[in-house]
Amino acid sequence: MADKSSSFGYLPPLTLALVLSYMAVAMPLAVIPPFITSWPGYGNAVAGLVVGCAFISTILTRTLAGGFADRRGGRSAMRLGLVLYTLASAICLVAGLDLLPRNASLGLLIVGRLLLGIGESYTLVGMHGWGIGLIGPQGAGKVLTWTGAAMYGAFAFGGPLGLELYHLAGFSTLMGVCTLLPLIGWPSCKAFRLHPFSRTNVNPSGPSWGRSGLSAWSWRFRVSGLPSWARFSPSISLPDTGISEA
Structure with missing residues (x-):
């Protein structure tokens, strides 16, 4: 059974991919918005629709x-989400x-944005499920913390970088970079062949691990009042980590 520090060592590569x-x-x-409004006859409302449709598809999927x-x-x-990000860009x-x-x-452009929103759903849900599956439920809070830091860090730096690149090289070059970025994170999603914790690394009075996920009182049970898209993580099981995959 790996110690706690080695288990948390799996988070940085996944966070980098995110x-x-x-x-x-x-x-x-x-x-x-400036790209769309530069087209004759297309105003802010159309630009807003193109921006917002990605978040609509995220909610719906x-x-x-x-x-x-x-x-x-x-x-x-998470791997499917990265592929969708690349295709959308x-x-x-x-x-x-x-x-x-x-x-x-x-x-x-709208089709690409809709696909981007779908990719966001799969990537984020996958990160939550995979991260908690690797570390165990005792590290769920840390997984969520790292996920939030990755998301908002990307938004904080991505906006200025995107605008600068757009002004320097144009929209297509920017989207070319966005096409490559998820692929750079792909190797992180092919790692982690060994399970970092064992089934005995769970409090006997707490959830028990099985191949079908958490039994008895589980994460799913604890958030059973929420729809599946709002749960912090899907059911966690040994196969969910993807460790046994080739």
Whole structure:
């Protein structure tokens, strides 16, 4: 059984992957309004729609992401989220190349933003489930702390960086960078082959571990009054860590 410090050592690589993926969300956030309003005939309302649609898709798909993480594990959910981030940024890149009529480019940009929101759901839910699965329920608060720091750190630095890059190199270059950032975090999601804690590393009077998740009174039970998208983590089980995957 690994000690607590070695278990928490799994968090920094996962947090780095989350920071990089959220930079793909934060960097275009301040850029899309001036980019859209630079098109003749497109105003602030359209720009606001393009910005906001990503968050709508995040809300609507959080339940799907939670269910996926429950079935396939947090690792699989986070990896899928990173792929969706990359695909969404690539679609937005094409929309900014002036290869299509303005209406088609706008539609493509909206599709990319919607896909970005879906990727956000899977990445965040996956980070929660995988992180708690690796460390154990006793470290849930630290997982949530690191996740929040990664998210808001990316937003704090991503906005200024995105605007600077937009002014220096244009929208398509910015989206090219956003396409690459989640891929840089991908190696973190292929690590961690060994389980850092054992089934005996749980208080006998508390939750018991089984292959179907937490039994008796579990995390799911403790937050059973919330919808699945609002839970801090999906059911946690040994397969949920993805350790046994090739």
